[in-house]
Amino acid sequence: MRRCRVGVVGAGGVAQRHARVLTGFDDVELLGVTDVVGQAAADLAGRHGGRAFGDVTELLAAGPDAVYVCVPPFAHGPVEEEVIAAGVPMFVEKPVAVDLDTAERIAELVARQGLLTAVGHHWRYLHVVDQARELLAGRPVRMVNGAWLDKVPPVAWWARRDRSGGPVVEQAAHVLDLLRALVGEVAEVTAYGDGSPPPVEGADIDSVTAATLRFDSGAVGTLATACVLGWKHRAGLEILADGLALALTEEGLTIRDAEGERHVGADPDAARVAVDRAFVDAVRGIGDDVRVPYAEALRTQRLALAVAESARTGRGVTLPTPPATSGPERVDA
């Protein structure tokens, strides 16, 4: 069986993780890496047995079976356009862009090509997420409170709004994705930022953001973000349904109901492996467990940008009504 030959665009932190995970699979080989910083591509390729390519065009000319797009938020768009034009299955890291226009344009091109895609929302592969979904089945969610309270990550582009999109888009994207997966689509958001950047050179993002969310189901929720701590304080969500409270993080699920409280541990590393395994299996045609294709990530991007826009303008933002689905039940009581 020929191995799946993967090309990687961007050789930073997350690309290093994907390269490590992918080359740990028997049926995958790293074809090569390209990065605007040539040495970064050479270093990563050198570590995992692939070649360094001068640009995406050269990488695509070598005939990869799949491409991982691991660039910072502001750099999305041109890379994806080339990969889509070549018809190569594409894994894109979150957030899929810094803005909505780019994400909508790429989603349209993906849909037109019928291209296989996956986006790096690996939290969806935590087994405690499946467990939370089972516990919530038949019990309408009343309220969900999401939070990402953390530090400014050590990458130069992060604290600039036009580079990262800000903490809601860049960091809280995982929480917003899960909140949609477990509670359904959000109809309207209102958010406030503090208008004061964290103490980092060149920063122009809000240090903290507080948002309220109204879901199509009638449920309500909040999202809090902060990037002024020196550590990752809390990232996850609390979900309240009748007689049930769930607290979900990458590390585990705490369940509180009439029987008392219990905790189930999670394995975030396993979820990071599972998201890659599912994509490779789909590329090889031996699996069908891509949980967040590009079109699904676009909805999370819309929500994140709605929160960011409301925080910037001080006005509420209404999201487009999605087509009817058999999603979470409406709370009418």
Ligand SMILES: NC(=O)c1ccc[n+]([C@@H]2O[C@H](COP(=O)([O-])OP(=O)(O)OC[C@H]3O[C@@H](n4cnc5c(N)ncnc54)[C@H](O)[C@@H]3O)[C@@H](O)[C@H]2O)c1
């Ligand atoms: N899913 C996750 O758990 C997870 C974890 C970490 C990062 N990420 C996401 O991955 C993305 C990248 O994060 P990172 O920490 O790897 O950033 P990084 O800054 O460490 O690496 C980005 C790399 O991309 C390169 N690059 C920039 N523009 C490029 C272009 N046009 N073509 C080729 N290479 C280009 C840079 O030179 C750099 O080497 C971010 O959007 C981040 O949110 C996701």
